[in-house]
Amino acid sequence: MAETRGGRPISASQRPTGGDKAVVTRKQYFRRKKVCRFCVEKIDNIDYKDVKLLSAFISERGRITPRRISGVCTPCQRRLCVAVKQARNIALLPFSTPL
Amino acid sequence: MRIYEELFIVDPNASDEDIEAVANQVQAVVTDGGGTVDKVDKWGVRRLAYRVKKRDEGFYILVQFSAGPDVVKEIERRLRVHDLVLKYITVRIDEKLQWLDKRKKAREKRALKKPAPVPVGAPGPKMPGEPVEAESSGQEEQA
Known part of the structure; x- marks a missing residue:
């Protein structure tokens, strides 16, 4: 898993916004x-x-x-x-x- | 032969005979064209979601039939010309019916499979299945 992530520098630019937001919302509220x-x-x-x-x-x-x-x-x-x-x-x- | 569904709206102010006549006309076109009328369903007067030809209500009639594409052309032409018909829609449903049948069968198959082998069969095939998957994924990573 780690290898594939490191191997794709293009996806890294897309990762922060989408991924981080999801984590934050999940931490703050419980969403069914x-x-x-x-x-x-x-x-x-x-x-x-x-x-x-x-x-x-x-x-x-x-x-x-x-x-x-x-x-x-x-x-x-x-x-x-x-x-x-x-x-x-x-x-x-x-x-x-x-x- | 294809199966179609024709849903059309007739002026609710028209007399019962006129409404009946429109429905019969559609059926006549189907039978003349070598098709068969499978189902005729009169929904009665319904409120329209929006105004059509200055009418707020309409008499819905649903006709299901199997016929060739030429018949549909003729029906649509007649309904378009007809003064009492406010709106019509033709939907080809034979492919959808087939698809639904397929889904239903698949679902029944799954339902049959699931409850029966759970006590005996399910743990058996799963156990050898898991290590095989793990091995294959490992190979992919290496490659």
């Missing part, structure tokens, strides 16, 4: 690890017709919640994103909601 709801509940079919499910992953303004907030895993987020966009197209979900 986020899990993907679709994986945990074993929802394979992320369907655009399922408004109830999809509306849990859009903000008040109608925006799709980012992964870093909702904790959805990458493959699921990709499918979720498509589903939300399809639902918007057929007026099941809003593109945006006025303030």
